[in-house]
Amino acid sequence: MLRPKVPTMPQPTGLVTPPVVVEPTAVIQHIPQAPAPAPVVSVAPVPARPTVQLTPGAVIALVGSGTAVVLVAGAVLVSMLLAVAITAASIAICALVIRSLINAQTRR
Secondary structure (H helix, E strand, O other): OOOOOOOOOOOOOOOOOOOOOOOOOOOOOOOOOOOOOOOOOOOOOOOOOOOOOOOHHHHHHHHHHHHHHHHHHHHHHHHHHHHHHHHHHHHHHHHHHHHHHHHHHHHO
């Protein structure tokens, strides 16, 4: 009922496409006309990258948000560590109780 069916590869039909023949083509080069020189206009140089100017309010906001991220991440990590510690302590107590129950049964 639940037997897998292995697909079979069809046999080649004998129809084979001939290889494509690539014929070289002649390359004709165009010699472009030289453009007329543009008039020289004196313009102040543009800096390559825009400069970022931080206001005191933006600095305070960045420091505050960075502090909040660090505090939240720290709280999450500490709570995970505490959860692991509590779980380990409960498993240890359960193991002690089970061991004492097993030892009490063997003494009877």
